[in-house]
Amino acid sequence: MGRARPSMQELIQRRRNAGFVGRRRELDAFRDNFGLPPEDARHRFVFHVRGHAGVGKTWLTRRLEQTARQEYGALTARIDETASSVPEAMAAISEQFARQGRELAAFDRRLATYRQRRHEAESAPAEGERQGPSAGSMAAARAGLAGLGLVPGVGALAGAVDPVPLAESTDRLRAALSSRFRDHKDVQLVLDPVETLSPLLVRELSEAAAAVPWLVLLFDTYERLGPLLDPWLRTLLTSERLGVLPANTVLVLAGQTRLDPGCWGDLADVVAELPLEPFTDAEARQLLTAKGITDEPVVREVLRLSGRLPVLVSTLAENPGTGGDLGDPSATAVDRFLKWERDPVRRSAALAGALPRRLNEDVFRAAVDDDGAVLFDWLRSLPFIGDRDGAARYHDVVRAPMLRLQRTTSPQRWSAAHTRLAETFAGWREAAAGGLDPHDGWRLDAWSGPRLEEWYHLLCARPSAALPGALRDGIGACDAGPAVARRWATTLVEAGEDADSDAVRTWGWHLVEALTDERRRGIDAMGLLLARGGLDATARVAALVVRGWHRRSVEEFDGALGDFHRAIELDPGNVRAHFGRAVVHRATGEFTAAMDALDRVDALEPGSTWVQRERGETCRRAGRYEEALARLDPVIEADPADHVALGSRGQTKMALGRIQEALADLDRAIERHGDYTWALLRRARVRSTLGDTAGALEDLDRVEALEPGIPGTLGERGDVHRFAGHYEEAIAEYDRALALDPGYAWALGSRAMANEALGRRAAALADLERAVALNPGYAWAVAQRERLLSSGD
Template sequence: MNTQDKPKSLQDIVKQRQQSNFVGREDQVNRFRQNLALSLEDNRRCFLFNVCGQGGVGKTTLLRQFRKIADEAKMISAYIDEVEKTIPEVMARLAQELEQQGYKLTQFSDRYKVYCQKCQELETDPEAPQGFSAFVGKTMVKTGVRLARRVPVGGAVFDIVDEDALATQAGEWASYIAKKITNKDEVHLVKEPEEVLTPLFLQDISKIADKTPVVLFFDSSERTGEFLDNWLREIFENQHGKVSANILIIIAGRQELDKNDWASYEGLIVRLPLEPFTEEEAQQYLIRKGILDNHIIEVILKVSGNLPLLIEMLADAHPNHPNQVIEPSSSAVKSFLRWIDDPKRRQVVLDAAIPRCLNRDVIAKLRTEEEADELFTWLKETSFVNEHSKGWVYHDVVRTQMLCHKRLSSPQSWADIHSKLAEYYDSLRNDLQLEENNKQRDPNWQSHTLNVLYHKLCQSPQKNLLVALNEFLTALKNQPIFAQQYAAVMFQAGKDGDSAEVQYWGKQLANGLKAYEEKRYEDAMYNRALVYLALKQPAKARTCLIPAIKLATEHYKKDTKDWRNAFNLALYCLAAQYTQQADHLYHYALSKGASSESIAKAIQDINDFLTVFPDHLQATSIQQLLQSCLTKSCNLQPILQKTHKSQQQPANQFPLS
């Protein structure tokens, strides 16, 4: 193993340390260095480092330090974060970084190029069957070509899919692929990109690793873990071919890798949970940044909670005058803003937190063309604004505090900026001048649309929510992958704008899509039915609730003692206005000893329902009943004996009309 190049003189050492703001984490750094020094055959050698900890605790900073150490040791490294959304994109990004260092993954890159080309050709071909473009890419085979197998034709599950003549479509898609791609290898590539591309990627990178150690960094796993975690375990399990032992993997995220999922490889993993700085580490960092006043240091430690990101942000303001010190009870953002002398900078750092992504043009919209260059340059130099593949972004922890401060301190300015940005992205979208049939599949149009959605929901959630729900249904019909992004942005807008209803819908829509992927079709249809009910489209809600109730009934009959089955069926009946059936199911489950855990989940489901339909009388009554039984273990027999004459509903009639 190559050792680090040593500085030639004391002056070199002093300069090197002055240029580095990295402090603390000595145990983690030493553990990393020690591992690099071990031979591949040493039983103490580990092949995966897992860095975890809360947002702002310094995970990305530690990864940068690890990468710096690896580079100094003459190792080859590549890094990705949450930008990439599919396994092929992840491999392509890593391959691009390695190629920039002179190490090309030839087999993979050539085949990935063909993959992208064929997907583009299929997606944009005017002869493509209706709805085909929705299934091009990472999930085409899973949700398209295999759809006939996942949704049995003529069966109950088929009935829940909101597509006419789905079986005919699946046949058309298969015929279309066979017609357009005559090469069997290319057909396989388009249908199963991970299966085809991963072995090529591993073969190429292993050839490099056989000569030079390779380190692969995977940051923000809390956002990528859903698809990345399983792929990495497949690599360890040798499902895609042999891998060089000279490859080290570093994964960072807010949660540690699941110990059950990774149990077979625990002996190969180093787990590095990070905590906020110790007081000594925090003081050391501030002194290195030139902050020497003890009173100011005390305030910074107090308002930051010793969280490295907030300490760094406050240090960026260079507070060195006693008059700048404010009450320790103040938030980190308030302290930071007070310590910025330039009023233009003070204003832009707050306003620039509002866009989801920054560039110079966005700053010009927030301020003026004349000020844009200087202010954007200054923002890029701050510790909490990081370069992203699509621009620059605030760190989540800082952005959350900035948004909260802005929304509460200047609600009118908050709304005005969101309105201005919504108009800006709408103009960018219109400037594309795309035909109606091509809009949904164009990545630039999608990006601008998501920004318009975000800013409109933040500006006026109640005014724009129903429009957003309608647009989601359109996306779901044409581009399910885009619909996933749409739901995620709705959730983000609800969270950032402090709108419980918008946040609920974002979560609910995402859960519905996930339920469908996991073959929990009754959950998926219930979620879609709620959208139609909110849009006052009861007929369409009925087409979703009928099969949801049918499937839930089948599950309930199979195991009447699984209380989740009973409560799910009760919830669907409640949504369908089957009041008698819903009441009976809730009371039956409670009287037969439903577990506290299942009751708590039922309460959560009812609370979610009431978030959208707060005036629903039966849901309110059921919520009170469930809560009472959970907290007081009430006697249900008198309740069960009550009649509900006002709620009688024939079981063979569907009440939505």
């Protein structure tokens, strides 16, 4: 696309620098595609690199990225299995684009908000209750979930997921949209990050694509990423629901297995398959020649031992010895990798270094039980050691037989080595935590990272003995959020494979399946543990409480109450369970029951100010405003910086008509917590009531900057314009909100009032009819419809 063609000398140098051998057909197909405009029917939008471990998929993927960037001016991003969710994959794309000088600033701000809101939502009850899910967004999420075929209930999840409450919660969410939507924006982003982050990412990708010839997104180890990313990528390719992907985007998927035909089967015309086989004899010989290996007996033996797998050809080519070394018919797979390393210390270190999943110098020293700085530098130079996320990793083709050899040759030495590594990681975990409670530790990377490695090594050392503890500890991982939970489940899978334990491996795969849908959080994983995990009473309480809070977050209120009740039967003093009951009762309008539950919390934690704040908030939602003030005032006196209490009191004063006092409280809340969107939205309403239209819109501008594309914010903007008499501007904002969420009944009702003010009675009636059809219990809309009908001609 307008770029000068490289010279012959430049091409030769590039090949030398890259150690270019083989895969010319695949590289040529990739290059040729850039010569075809996206409108050409021969152009392919997706390349699928496929082949067995060791065949060179990662090498080729990196080569494709280098080619796209250096030869065609593409912006590129390469994602691998370290991305354990769609938001993490999106974050990796943004981070890598930024390193190439193209920041996705708006997306990054929204991502930061998501991470903060998620942390806040997961911190209850210690920091008090956060806002619940948006009914509109969750109903849309349910519909999208079903459409993508991700609703669980089969396979390993059969019996652990009850489809009845799932369906009931969907109906209840849609019915409750107008009455609860406006009060639950703070965690909408947390509950449905893919739906809310993706349009913003796609928009900024389109802006980036306008400034460069191509965007190339590469997904390595796709056999692991596929179950997470398939529905998202398919939606981006085939639907405009998440935005319009720029046409000059090319995807590369590299994995061991074929693409899922259920997801990709009808996209064969846009996917170019690049199946990789071992090197041809000529390609392998070319690589050996480039390494200076031309002695025919040595060449033949390298070809025999390697099976012409690129990673093994490269490994054996590093130090092939002479023909006299060759011909040992009993050579093991490990001998192939270390056949010509004569130093027994180095050989031992290479085997020990295979035990950890990832290596840095500290981990390597613990593995070799020695001062291994010099040996680590040597190890990093070996061709089967690669870098990923700043850590050294053995190639799977090399590591697997090394582990198998050590496990089968000396089970006792195997167990002792893994136990020593587990103890090392435990020490690092304890040092990083500084006495942090494990419940909070899972939310801290410096704690959870060593904890997962600790469990990996314990499971390798003694699978049967360690499995119950690993399952119990996973309750805390699930409580910390889907990304942490998936890393925990994947740890079980990998430990089961490496220790050859069917029990550990099977549990791991079942849990991975249970955690596939981020919006279900840990609900289904906890169902598996409660049904089949052999939990003791303490662990059952913990699992019930975690599942109860996650069910509350997706508004499965009956199920949440059931979990909390069962937890309290087992442990009457469990504060989180009692507080969970209070939160659920308050969300369903059962305010007396909510206050009773808070009484129990207060008895268990007497004098806690956060409990009094929750009492005040419960009174506010019940419409008992004077009582709410009486409870919130002492909380704020005790802690003037409690922005949640200030916001609640400000809203209470607004309801009492004490507008200026409400404004003062909301000002203080926002001063103490600048991105407190709940308070910004409410201050916008206060300012609008006071006639300060500009100030109200300024607050809503700040909300949109923090959380772009939220339908409720656009609805609030519409109200500000409507109350100011700017009816056309109001309708434009309601239209934008409804484009994002067609089921937003409250926006339809408000748009009806703007249309009526402009004399558009038929349009107003149509909006009210739609609002009532969406939510038959929307009493205000029913009354307005009857009023318009009764006043008709």
